[in-house]
Amino acid sequence: MSTAATVLAVGLAFSFASLGTGKVLAVPSMRQRAAEVGYSANPYRGIGAFELAGAAGLLIGIAVVPLGAAAGAGLLLLLGGALLAHLRNHDEPPRIAPAGIAAALVVTYLALQLVAA
Numbered sequence: 473m474s475t476a477a478t479v480l481a482v483g484l485a486f487s488f489a490s491l492g493t494g495k496v497l498a499v500p501s502m503r504q505r506a507a508e509v510g511y512s513a514n515p516y517r518g519i520g521a522f523e524l525a526g527a528a529g530l531l532i533g534i535a536v537v538p539l540g541a542a543a544g545a546g547l548l549l550l551l552g553g554a555l556l557a558h559l560r561n562h563d564e565p566p567r568i569a570p571a572g573i574a575a576a577l578v579v580t581y582l583a584l585q586l587v588a589a
Contacts, residue, residue, distance in 0.1 A: 473533075473534060473537055473540075473584075473585070473588055474584055474587075474588055476584055477581060477584035477585060477588065478534055480577060480580060480581040480584065481530040481531065481533060481534055481540060481581060482530075482531070482534075483577075484527070484530055484544075484547070484574070484577060484578060484581060485527040485528075485530040485531045486527075487527075487574065488523040488524070488526050488527040488530070488547065489523070489524060489527040489528075491520070491523055492519075492520040492521065492522070492523030492524035492526075492527060493520070493524065494520070495516050495517055495519055495520025495521075495523065496517050496520040496521055496524065498513045498516070498517060502516060502520075503516070508561065509557045509558065509560075509561050509563075510557070510560075510561065511557075519550065522546070522550055523547070523550065525543070525546075526543045526544075526546050526547040526550065527543075528543075529542060529543025529544075529546070530543045530544065530547075530581075537585060537588070540581075540585065541582060541585045544578050544581050544582045544585065545582065547574075547578050548575060548578045548579065548582070551571050551574055551575040551578065552575070554571040555568065555571050555572060555575065558571060
């Protein structure tokens with residue numbers, strides 16, 4: 473795995489672990505975000521659990537590259553759902569941008585994985 477892919481894996485893992493933990497614990501800011509996009513706390517906790525699993529997969533993927541690629545693909549699907557939820561909610565671009573940026577970073581990570589393969 474390249475240095476760039478490793479740096480992206482660690483950075484993405486940290487981000488998704490932070491967000492996932494907040495969702496799983498249903499901290500007030502995450503409950504508010506869930507309500508804004510039309511989710512109750514329990515489904516949002518499920519999303520958080522997937523984010524935590526993806527974060528762990530990215531970190532394990534540093535040593536087991538196929539697992540990292542699978543985790544990246546799963547996170548990309550999750551981000552696609554987030555983008556759709558924001559668009560369905562008619563959110564303004566600043567509200568949509570974090571999911572779009574994260575998706576672009578995951579795509580970059582996956583592309584680096586393919587190049588290294």
